[in-house]
Amino acid sequence: MTSAVDDILAQAQWLRNDAVQAVFSAIEQGGDEARIVGGAVRNTLLGHPVPDVDIATTALPGDVMERARTAGLKAIGTGLDHGTVTVVSNGFPYEVTTLREDVETFGRQARVVFGRNWVRDAERRDFTMNALYADRHGRLYDPLGGLQDCLAGRVRFIGEPDRRLQEDYLRILRFFRIFAAYGEGEMDADGLAACLRQREGLRQLSAERIGHEMRRLMSARRAAPALRLMNDCGLWEIATGGLARIEDFEALRGLDDLAPETAHPELGLVVLAGFVREDLERICDRFRLSNAERKRMQTAWAAMKRLSPAAALPSAASLLYEFGRQGAIDGLLAVWAGLRAQNIRDDDRFAARLADLRSQAVPVFPLKGADLIAAGHQPGPELGNFLKYLEGEWRESGFSLSKNELISRSV
Structure with a gap:
């Protein structure tokens, strides 16, 4: 198994890239080691895209910065207190973090010492599937047995789940988000029970952090079952301050194969929480959404109301003119999902109207x-x-x- 895994990693384009190899060459001096850690390794093994590459190293932050600059690379001390330096190679940023041991934690704050022990560094991470390392040649290092969990889609906390959550309560939402993105089968019972015990800790988190995590969760492939569990456990209400139409969201994600918009968090939030317009404003404020995200949700909600009831769908041209292409499609999908949630199937008519919305030009009033x-x-x-x-x-x-x-x- 390990040999096959090493081959997969060794052939990964992001690892063979000259840019990342230049970072390795800069750092690995004077007996120091560097390894890719976390998401890049996990995603490669599971066949998912790799959006960014993080590197762990035994080299101290000051040495990383000096060596990177000597090698002609740009080095930025983006998190020196926690040992993180962003090294820019060929225009691509790599977060390089010195091995750490958390001595004492205060929420997200921790008194940190740097070390050279890869096992201790792995033990302070969140989930076993995220504690996987690979050297510059693609050789896997699995100090905590996370490989089998990764390949099986088991999302398990490292060590004692309650302790991991007390170190950072955002890990409650990360547990559901990682499960939604990579999990298979049932959610880990011990982890779920710990999230329930620690759920009041969510109230200590900033709106920005909750909003960022929730948007990522809602776009994941298994967002529907993850959010149903969150709702059943009372976590949705704590995170959002409101109720959820879980059945409507499940029906929306049932349309994934017909429309990529179903995985967009703005539409998901409208379907889940848009009982009245004030609900949208509350969610936007609570999650600190951007003006563009807020506007899209408002337009989608208005289009949804325009289409309800859907006995006589307005023409595609009328919807396009009134709400624009994105708003019209969002509104149509929201109403379609609502009907499906009520076991009302009108798929052929809605699919035909969706095709019209995608193909027809948006009317432009020709007179000024x-x-x-x-x-x-x-x-x-x-x-x-x-x-x-x-x-x-x-x-x-x-x-x-x-x-x-x-x-x-x-x-």
Whole structure:
């Protein structure tokens, strides 16, 4: 097994890349070692994309910075108190962190000493599948037996789960998020029980940290079963301050094969928590969502309400003009999911309308105030009112009236 795993890692494009090898060459001097750790190793073994590469090393942070700069690489002390240096090689950032031993923890804060013991470094991490290391040649180092858990999709805390959670209560949400992304079968019972015992610790976390973790969780492939467990355990209410329409979200993710938007957290939050518009504002404020995320959720919610009830779906052109392509698709998917959650199947009609929303051009009103002025109208409030009237005529025509036809109605 180990030989086969080593071969998989050795062939990984991100490991064979000259940029990461340059970082290894810079760091591994004077007897120091460096190894890739965590997500890059886990994702490669499971066949998932590798978005970033983290490196653990026995070299002290100051030595990492000096050696990187001597090698012509950019080094930034992004977390020196915790031993982390960001080394930029060929334009790509690598987080390089010195092996650590947490002596005493205070939530996320810890009094840290640096070490050279790979086992001790692994023991302070969160889950066994994240305590996997690989050297620059792809040789696996598995100090805690995490390989079998990784390949089987078992998400298990390292050591005593309650202690891992008390070190950082965000690990409650990470437990569900990692399970949603990589887990198979049932959730680890000991870990779940510990999350229940420690759940009040979620109230100590900042809104930004909760929001960041929740958005990642909601886009994972098994988000629906993970969120149902969270809701059943009372964790959703603590994290969001509200209730959840779990059945609607499960139905939404049942459309994954038809629409990639179903995995977008903005739409997921609308379906889960959008009972009334105020719910969206609360979620946006609580999770510190960006203006763009907030706007998308507001538009999706408005489109969802416009489409409910769905006995007579508005035309694709009308939806596109009113809400834009993204908003129209989001609203359609939200209503479709709501009907499926009620065991009402109208898949053919909704699939056809979804195809129309993707293929049809978004209508653009062809007339401007300047066009009416050029036709002899006087500027002022009446001009604006008349322009709105003509826009209504254009919409009533099924967006078919041309600019000249509209102007002819104004003279």
